[in-house]
Amino acid sequence: MMRRQWHLQKAERGSDSEVTWEDQQNINKFGRLNNRFHELEDEIKICKETNENFEDASNELILTDEEVVRFQIGEVFAHVPKEEVESRIEKMKETTDRNLEKLEQEKEMILAQMAELKKILYGKFKDSINLEED
Template sequence: MLGSNSFCSQEIIETQYSFFSRPIIPTCHPSDSKQAEKTQREAPGDRRSSRSCCSPNMQQGSGVEAEVTWEDQQNINRFGRLNSRFHELEDEIKASKEMSENLEDASNELILSDEDMVRFQMGEVFTHMPREDVENRLEKMKEEVGKNLEKLEDEKSSVLLQMADLKKILYGKFKDSINLEED
């Protein structure tokens, strides 16, 4: 992070982070580049001025400098959103699989039951229903959960493909100066 003695104003600085809490690059708006040049001329021996927060170049990793364009930042942000969605999808898929297993268990228990009237939970309330109605409801619920699970798996694979494409683009430009992998 930038210290309080930095020459860029707080409202101008946008600190960009990777999606795993490692800073990538601090940059400034183009309107502040004249101030950065002026400060560098005034204090040429100052270490802070040689690696200013307003420098458009990336100075991390193996020391390779790469300019971060607006499009690059949009790709980084898009990757972050896709990564978040990927984790949400994993949680939803896990919950959907658990629901499917629970419905299958309920269906198996219903087969073993010899009662004509069965208690069936609707929301927070249990109601007595005929066995055939409960079997039909369980089958419909299993179909809905199966379709939902399939939809979630398709979306997950789509998100993974988009993330892979963005990784190729970003690693191609920034090499090891950017970290898109989870630890």
């Protein structure tokens, strides 16, 4: 995992802003939020890929004429009736959809918190702080 650091640049432009304990806490919080944001992006990507796989599996089931199909449970394939497989895939997709929705909501909350912290920190330190990613 890539670790990002947020820091204040030396006051070459004559900035008199002193970094208080509260400022440092805000900078640290921004860093933690940013790390969680990137974790969430990865988790959301995985959920979307999983849903695409479920969709592909559902489409394959529609095309098959067999009443019993192979279904992977853990590391083992079992012969399971087609209707049961369809039901299981639908339930797994619903679970993944709910998880995706929660992840998206958390991502939006984090973006809002980061925007608020940027406003506070840039308001105080102006060009002396860099909260943007390379």
